Amino acid sequence: xSGHSKWANIQQKKGKMDSARSGLFTKLSKxxxxxxxxxxxxxxxxxxxxxxxxxxxxxxxxxxxxRAVKRGTGESGEGAVLEExxxxxxxxxxxxxxxxxxxxxxxxTASEIKHAFLQFGGSMGGPGSVKWQFxxxxxxxxNKEQLAINNEQSANFELELIExxxxxxVDNEYGMEIHCPIEKLQAVLxxxxxxxxxPESSGLEWVAKENISLKEGESATVNKLYEILDELDDVEAVxxxxx
Numbered sequence: 110x111s112g113h114s115k116w117a118n119i120q121q122k123k124g125k126m127d128s129a130r131s132g133l134f135t136k137l138s139k140x141x142x143x144x145x146x147x148x149x150x151x152x153x154x155x156x157x158x159x160x161x162x163x164x165x166x167x168x169x170x171x172x173x174x175x176r177a178v179k180r181g182t183g184e185s186g187e188g189a190v191l192e193e194x195x196x197x198x199x200x201x202x203x204x205x206x207x208x209x210x211x212x213x214x215x216x217x218t219a220s221e222i223k224h225a226f227l228q229f230g231g232s233m234g235g236p237g238s239v240k241w242q243f244x245x246x247x248x249x250x251x252n253k254e255q256l257a258i259n260n261e262q263s264a265n266f267e268l269e270l271i272e273x274x275x276x277x278x279v280d281n282e283y284g285m286e287i288h289c290p291i292e293k294l295q296a297v298l299x300x301x302x303x304x305x306x307x308p309e310s311s312g313l314e315w316v317a318k319e320n321i322s323l324k325e326g327e328s329a330t331v332n333k334l335y336e337i338l339d340e341l342d343d344v345e346a347v348x349x350x351x352x
Contacts, residue, residue: 132342137164138177139211140345143193145181155295157181159312166307196222197239200231200334202327205239205350207315212343221341229334242350243315247294249301250309252284266304273300284309288316317350 141164144157151158157178164174179185194215196208206226212218223233267278274293279286289297291313298311323331331351338347 141177142181145178149182197234201330202323205242207348209346210343218343225337246316247289248314249287249311252309273297315348320352322352
């Protein structure tokens with residue numbers, strides 16, 4: 110989801126992590142495997158490095174990470190062929206949904222996503238039906254505890270981020286959210302790392318060009334649909350344009 114809602118769902122995920130750790134590891138493994146197709150060395154493959162850091166942040170065992178990398182590079186000779194598919198749809202109140210998936214059975218995945226939309230009065234859309242409402246960007250989130258420490262060290266942090274390529278920096282109740290063009294993500298992360306900060310999350314996301322506000326009841330239904338989609342095994346990430 111967008112802005113505050115996206116961060117709120119990250120927090121909720123952390124709360125559920127222990128009870129659904131095996132499912133989480135499966136999703137993270139798929140992400141690593143897909144990224145490793147571009148090369149098995151995280152120092153040379155930035156996408157793989159991001160995927161591995163995300164897995165480490167969830168305390169995924171080192172052996173699981175290494176197996177996922179080998180599946181991606183073809184060294185293991187195991188596993189079904191995985192395919193990345195972006196699904197689009199319409200939720201309550203006219204909300205736009207983008208769903209990133211990694212699947213070995215696109216018919217199963219499409220059926221599960223369609224069923225989720227129908228449960229909450231939404232519908233799936235064709236390619237391009239809502240994607241135009243989003244922009245692919247680098248997104249980095251830093252929590253408030255880290256920023257409180259950082260602000261004591263330097264008042265120039267935001268300037269350093271802008272110089273590295275950040276084009277939008279938003280402070281909210283959770284901390285700081287940094288947006289940047291895809292090609293600047295590595296440089297902006299470098300500026301964050303220089304401050305010895307570990308992002309709450311970082312990577313490429315679909316960011317809504319314009320957010321919409323919903324009535325309370327509609328917003329609650331959108332959140333339920335978001336959760337149902339996000340919990341599907343083949344779904345890697347879910348985005349909406351709700352404020």
